[in-house]
Amino acid sequence: MSCTHHLNAMIPGRRWFAAVVTALVLPATAAAQSAPPTPPTVKAGKLADGQAAPVIDGKVDDAAWLAIEPHTTFTQQDPNLGAPATERTEVRLLFSKTHVYASFVCFDQDPSKIIMSQARRDASLAETDSIIAIFDTFNDNQNAFVFGTNPLGIEYDGQVAREGQAGGITFGGGAAGTQRGGISAFNPNWDGDWVVRASVTERGWEAEMAIPLKTLRYATGENQTWGFNVLRNIRHKNEQVYLAEIPRGFDIYRISLAAKVPGLTLANRRDIKVIPYALGSTNRDFTRATDQTDNKGELGIDLKWGVRPNLTLDVTANTDFAQVEADEEQVNLTRFDLFFPEKRPFFLENATTFQFGQPQAVDLFFSRRIGLSGAAGTLLPIDILAGTRLSGKVAGSWNIGLLNIQTNDATDQNGRLLSLDTNFTAMRAQREVGRSSYGAIFVGKYVTSDPSGTTFNKWNRAYGVDANWQVSEGQRISTYLARTDTPETPQNVNGPRGSDWSSRAFYDFRNRLWQVGAGVTHVGRNFNPEVGFLPRRNFIRPEMRIFFQPQPKRPKWIRRVAPHISANAFYDAEEVRPGAGRRLQTAFSHVHLFEIQPMRGGRFGWFFDVNKDNPLAPFQVYNRDGKRVVIPVGEYTWTQHAFEYFHDPSAAVTGTFRYRVGSTTTATSTPSKSRATSASPRASPPASAGRARTSRCPARGGRSSPTSCRSRRPSPSPTWPACRCSRSTTARPVSIPPTPVWRCSTGRAPGSSSSTTIAATCSTRRRTTRWAARSSSSTRASSTSRPGRAVPARRPRPA
Numbered sequence: 181m182s183c184t185h186h187l188n189a190m191i192p193g194r195r196w197f198a199a200v201v202t203a204l205v206l207p208a209t210a211a212a213q214s215a216p217p218t219p220p221t222v223k224a225g226k227l228a229d230g231q232a233a234p235v236i237d238g239k240v241d242d243a244a245w246l247a248i249e250p251h252t253t254f255t256q257q258d259p260n261l262g263a264p265a266t267e268r269t270e271v272r273l274l275f276s277k278t279h280v281y282a283s284f285v286c287f288d289q290d291p292s293k294i295i296m297s298q299a300r301r302d303a304s305l306a307e308t309d310s311i312i313a314i315f316d317t318f319n320d321n322q323n324a325f326v327f328g329t330n331p332l333g334i335e336y337d338g339q340v341a342r343e344g345q346a347g348g349i350t351f352g353g354g355a356a357g358t359q360r361g362g363i364s365a366f367n368p369n370w371d372g373d374w375v376v377r378a379s380v381t382e383r384g385w386e387a388e389m390a391i392p393l394k395t396l397r398y399a400t401g402e403n404q405t406w407g408f409n410v411l412r413n414i415r416h417k418n419e420q421v422y423l424a425e426i427p428r429g430f431d432i433y434r435i436s437l438a439a440k441v442p443g444l445t446l447a448n449r450r451d452i453k454v455i456p457y458a459l460g461s462t463n464r465d466f467t468r469a470t471d472q473t474d475n476k477g478e479l480g481i482d483l484k485w486g487v488r489p490n491l492t493l494d495v496t497a498n499t500d501f502a503q504v505e506a507d508e509e510q511v512n513l514t515r516f517d518l519f520f521p522e523k524r525p526f527f528l529e530n531a532t533t534f535q536f537g538q539p540q541a542v543d544l545f546f547s548r549r550i551g552l553s554g555a556a557g558t559l560l561p562i563d564i565l566a567g568t569r570l571s572g573k574v575a576g577s578w579n580i581g582l583l584n585i586q587t588n589d590a591t592d593q594n595g596r597l598l599s600l601d602t603n604f605t606a607m608r609a610q611r612e613v614g615r616s617s618y619g620a621i622f623v624g625k626y627v628t629s630d631p632s633g634t635t636f637n638k639w640n641r642a643y644g645v646d647a648n649w650q651v652s653e654g655q656r657i658s659t660y661l662a663r664t665d666t667p668e669t670p671q672n673v674n675g676p677r678g679s680d681w682s683s684r685a686f687y688d689f690r691n692r693l694w695q696v697g698a699g700v701t702h703v704g705r706n707f708n709p710e711v712g713f714l715p716r717r718n719f720i721r722p723e724m725r726i727f728f729q730p731q732p733k734r735p736k737w738i739r740r741v742a743p744h745i746s747a748n749a750f751y752d753a754e755e756v757r758p759g760a761g762r763r764l765q766t767a768f769s770h771v772h773l774f775e776i777q778p779m780r781g782g783r784f785g786w787f788f789d790v791n792k793d794n795p796l797a798p799f800q801v802y803n804r805d806g807k808r809v810v811i812p813v814g815e816y817t818w819t820q821h822a823f824e825y826f827h828d829p830s831a832a833v834t835g836t837f838r839y840r841v842g843s844t845t846t847a848t849s850t851p852s853k854s855r856a857t858s859a860s861p862r863a864s865p866p867a868s869a870g871r872a873r874t875s876r877c878p879a880r881g882g883r884s885s886p887t888s889c890r891s892r893r894p895s896p897s898p899t900w901p902a903c904r905c906s907r908s909t910t911a912r913p914v915s916i917p918p919t920p921v922w923r924c925s926t927g928r929a930p931g932s933s934s935s936t937t938i939a940a941t942c943s944t945r946r947r948t949t950r951w952a953a954r955s956s957s958s959t960r961a962s963s964t965s966r967p968g969r970a971v972p973a974r975r976p977r978p979a
Contacts, residue, residue: 217425220439224273236388238379240283248272254421265421284311288384293416296331307830309415316407317398321436331385333378338368341532344433370528394451402445407438428692451486491572499564515799516715522547530571533581536621544642545623546713553598563588581608601629615650623711637669640710658686664708680704695727723748740777746770767792781828788821
């Protein structure tokens with residue numbers, strides 16, 4: 181099956197799909213020629229020598245603020261694009277030799293309606309009254325620092341690169357997204373040193389920020405210009421307004437449209453921040469005859485040096501990350517690695533500089549591979565002996581990143597060797613040309629000490645080139661080409677050997693009505709970035725998304741209608757045999773033709789999903805207390821139709837209603853010897869509900885091709901599908917290996933909108949097994965059964 185054929189099959193009707201694409205091209209082409217709005221100018225004040233700095237207390241009433249003319253022109257993006265803001269906002273900027281100060285007075289006709297729903301650092305500001313400001317300190321129209329707050333004065337900060345565009349899209353229904361701090365063009369896990377205070381007053385609410393210049397990276401000298409923009413969210417009106425107008429379809433990260441702050445004089449600064457630590461312990465064991473006391477101690481240091489205001493050097497020795505925030509808990513029901521974002525401070529500043537590839541899918545460099553054991557089931561920390569990291573901007577338009585870290589060897593509690601002494605190197609360079617960028621990367625991993633004497637045979641290299649080409653205001657093309665090398669020696673027992681390639685091309689278009697993305701990714705069978713993040717290899721993945729978001733004038737309670745379609749599929753990168761075509765590994769399509777977003781917030785609509793998965797080897801998703809669940813080999817197809825209603829999330833009382841109904845069909849194949857393969861990210865076992873019927877499938881000497889099926893229907897009807905019998909490997913929640921049985925399955929009853937699983941009796945020469953709905957006891961394990969022995973199910977009742 182070809183990629184084109186499968187994508188056409190996922191979206192009903194080729195003519196209908198062609199009509200959508202045709203309707204898309206015409207407005208896209210016309211909108212691509214429209215000129216962007218002209219950025220406004222914001223005048224900043226200067227704090228004179230000896231003049232008192234404003235007191236950061238959440239009230240904009242200091243003399244230093246009152247001496248500055250505020251900027252008050254704000255324009256709506258939602259709900260009425262281009263209209264003036266319905267509430268007045270005053271913004272002031274003030275520079276001193278050491279700080280940049282910003283104040284915001286958010287007037288509100290009824291301060292009692294101000295919504296304050298978040299109080300923790302870096303919490304989402306989407307469902308609360310809030311202010312978000314960006315500072316493009318290099319005036320390069322691509323990179324910026326982000327600072328935000330709400331009436332409770334929380335700290336929200338991060339770094340933006342490439343105008344927040346990561347060169348890809350996230351597929352799937354619902355509102356799920358990447359974790360906070362994930363690899364992308366926006367890193368909210370960067371935490372700067374700054375102060376913010378806010379309060380609700382009779383005018384509305386007010387906020388003050390004091391940001392040390394040593395927290396920022398910028399170009400020095402006289403008559404410098406910064407980019408600057410502010411987003412105010414008036415949540416009780418569900419209104420978003422900008423200081424510099426941003427077209428619909430974009431957000432605050434559209435740095436190229438930010439206002440300009442000219443005439444700045446910024447002096448050179450060389451700041452040094454040192455964080456030493458010491459750990460000590462004394463233990464005494466009175467059961468010993470001698471040497472009853474054990475004394476242990478550790479010393480370490482972290483150093484951050486601003487070599488120049490635009491270049492930072494991080495140094496670490498005997499690193500301790502005890503203060504780092506814990507990871508969010510995740511449950512893995514797949515055979516692929518889960519993604520956990522980097523949160524260690526040493527790696528966070530300018531982390532987007534080192535990003536290369538497709539975020540969270542094909543990354544050549546992933547810093548969490550350093551200092552953490554990769555052995556299956558361990559994930560134990562590995563001591564970092566020392567490391568250096570240089571990152572920043574040089575020569576005006578070059579972003580650079582250099583990293584070298586040495587780790588120690590590590591063993592588990594049983595003395596098993598988890599890791600050898602290893603050196604990690606990463607070098608990244610990226611040139612910015614306007615709103616486009618072009619770059620290259622090299623990542624190396626080398627074992628530096630090995631008792632077996634085969635150190636020189638244990639290494640891994642990855643390198644590549646990439647480009648992000650801004651074709652027009654709304655069109656962007658992202659590409660990369662990468663290669664990895666791994667020695668083909670007997671000592672390389674983990675992962676693929678040799679060399680292989682990966683490549684990607686992705687097109688993205690956006691305007692006020694349309695968001696369109698399409699691309700294809702290729703990863704070879706032996707592509708092996710050991711210091712990167714690659715959940716699977718050996719695939720070709722086409723993907724597409726069409727998002728249409730008009731705002732009708734009638735009825736008034738509707739803000740936006742947002743139908744959208746997305747699809748992607750994974751195919752083998754190589755044919756199993758010449759002329760056989762590429763095997764489908766995984767496919768997903770999401771058709772959301774009905775979605776309405778009310779004026780007050782929230783959304784509701786109907787969608788359906790179609791999923792396919794085809795693992796070539798069984799994999800385990802649960803193993804505890806003597807029970808395990810193994811997903812057998814086979815091709816799985818499951819669908820769901822869903823109606824969802826999300827009430828206004830900023831309301832005092834809110835809620836969600838979901839009604840989902842789906843069906844599962846499993847077409848299994850003859851079991852074969854297990855072999856490693858790259859397969860799907862998720863393969864679900866059959867789900868069941870509803871009424872059942874009994875069918876009997878005669879065996880033919882234990883072979884896998886029975887000639888007939890006799891079914892006993894609940895009522896005479898020629899529309900019931902015929903019974904299909906096939907041999908499969910059954911997943912049982914008991915601690916025994918999967919057992920071959922005969923399985924009988926049919927499709928869903930005609931006219932039924934709910935999942936229907938067929939109960940069947942299939943016989944072999946060795947045993948009889950009854951299949952029924954999930955709620956039945958047919959696969960229940962006996963608590964007295966002996967390990968390694970199958971537990972026979974109940975005999976089927978007479979029909």
